[in-house]
Amino acid sequence: MDTSKLIGGRFKVKDRPVSGAMGDVWPAVDTKLGRTVALKFLARRRLRQQGAATEFTDWTVKRFGREGVAMARVSHTHVAQIYDTGEHEGELYIVMEYVQGRSLAAYLQEGPTLTLERTVRWTREICEGLYAAHSSEVLHHDIKPDNIMITNEGKVKIVDFGLASFADVTQSHTGVGTALYKAPERWAGSPGSVRSDLYSVGCVLYEMLTGRVPFGSPQDDPLTVGRMHQDNSPAPPSAHRPGVPQQLDLIARILLAKDPGERPRNAEAVAVVMSDIQHSLGAEDVAIAMGRPHALDTADSNAGNSERIQELDRRIFELELRLGPHGQEVIEARTEHAELTGQSGDARGAAALYNRLGRDCQEFFGPYDSRVLNAFEGVARWIARSGAG
Structure with missing residues (x-):
């Protein structure tokens, strides 16, 4: 050109x-x-x-x-x-x-799995965007991590609306990237619906929670993956990642229902549920730890944690742009981000964040720097709290 x-x-x-x-x-x-x-x-x-x-x-x-x-x-x-x-x-x-940021696929490729707070928040934002599109009678047809951008401020932007719909007319649409997230009824020849998009959201949610798609892998034949979508039932996310709240197991199962009629009626309903989960994330764990299993103020406390985590996401992006990834303020903000993640009830997520911070500090400052030792102490502490041993 x-x-x-x-x-x-x-x-x-x-x-x-x-x-x-x-x-x-x-x-x-x-x-x-x-x-x-x-x-x-x-x-x-x-x-x-x-x-x-x-x-x-x-x-x-x-x-x-x-x-x-x-x-x-x-x-x-x-x-x-x-x-x-x-x-x-x-x-x-x-x-x-023009969206400045990275795709969700890039985040997932980094490994390990995303924190629960980011997973819940980004799923809510995906569904809020989808509901706006569906309300204008626009379907996506190809919701997948590559088509979900995360801005430098940590917000979701769904891309490729309508282009994927048009692609359905021009090709067989059995590419592997689509196969991993494609609803069972679309494999059976249906043009798809609002609830087909929601099935794809279920596949993305499952991958964010577990680090793997519910069916198949990029190396599998697309038609084999299609049969899995139509015939198989995935294990609950908690089977792959202990500590996943029961609510997230349930919503993943509903989104991945084979019968479209058994899925949520619209994306707004899913966004509302994810908002509720976001505000109560870790509430039960924190309450039990405090000796108050029925504490009334726990949900408000965790809603505050979620808001602070979102703010830290934005702050870390901004600091890295201004100071570079090795700036001391960046290290301190990432440490706070890991601690708040653990306090929200996601001990494994906190350990993963500390582990990534420790490896980065090794590269920036050498293996014996105090910041490296502090980060790996955080890994050990939150792994012990998760019961993973």
């Missing part, structure tokens, strides 16, 4: 694209409004070369335009805004909000 020309008469491409199976994403400057945007191209030629099941026609191009109009109606803090659609040198593109 010739990037020396203005795309659509106004967008000047900068830097290099990020390539994916469906096309490329280019950062660009909107010369008219003076803002950075993302141009996502749907690579028709590439799809044809890969054996796309349906050829592009004038009808599909018109549908792409209609999808853009529908997506532009969705305005929500947890959905990447769509600004425009167009065509350049035979390739269709969408102009969308």
Whole structure:
């Protein structure tokens, strides 16, 4: 593609694209409004070369335009805004909000599993964004960690609304990335619904809780994974990660129900449940530890912990940008983040955060620095509290 020309008469491409199976994403400057945007191209030629099941026609191009109009109606803090659609040198593109941050997939690849607080909070935000889209009659069709961005402020932005829907028309849609999160009814030929998106949310929640998808792996044949989605029942997340609250086991099971009618009626219902879990996260553990199993103030205390953890997420991002990852204020904020995670009831999450901090401090300051020893002391302390031994 010739990037020396203005795309659509106004967008000047900068830097290099990020390539994916469906096309490329280019950062660009909107010369008219003076803002950075993302141009996502749907690579028709590439799809044809890969054996796309349906050829592009004038009808599909018109549908792409209609999808853009529908997506532009969705305005929500947890959905990447769509600004425009167009065509350049035979390739269709969408102009969308430029999100500064990393994908959820990148967080999951770091390992170990996410803390419970982040898992619950990000699932709530995913569902809030989905409900806004569904209310505008826009389905996603491809909810997965790659399509969930986490901003530098620690907030969810769902990307690729409508583009995934359009992809269904143009190809068989059995790529592995989709197969791992695709609802059973869609394997049976159904076009999908609100509840199909919620099934995919269940797969993402399961992976955030356990570090693994409920069915199969990226190395498995997609059709084999499809049969698992249709026929198998996954173990509860707590079977893979002791300490997962019973409420999260339950909501994961409901979201992953084979029958769409047994799943929640809409994404808002899931967001409300996740908000309740977020505010009570660890409440029972803390109350028992204090000798007050029925303490009334525990939920308020843990809601405060959650808010402080969110604020620390933002503060750590900001400090790392200003001071670099080895700044003393960054180390102190990460230590506080680990402690609050443990105090919220997620002892394993606290141990994981301390372990990552300890390894980073080893690299920054050497193996015998006091900050390294303090971090690994935190690992041992919170592992002991988790009962993992």
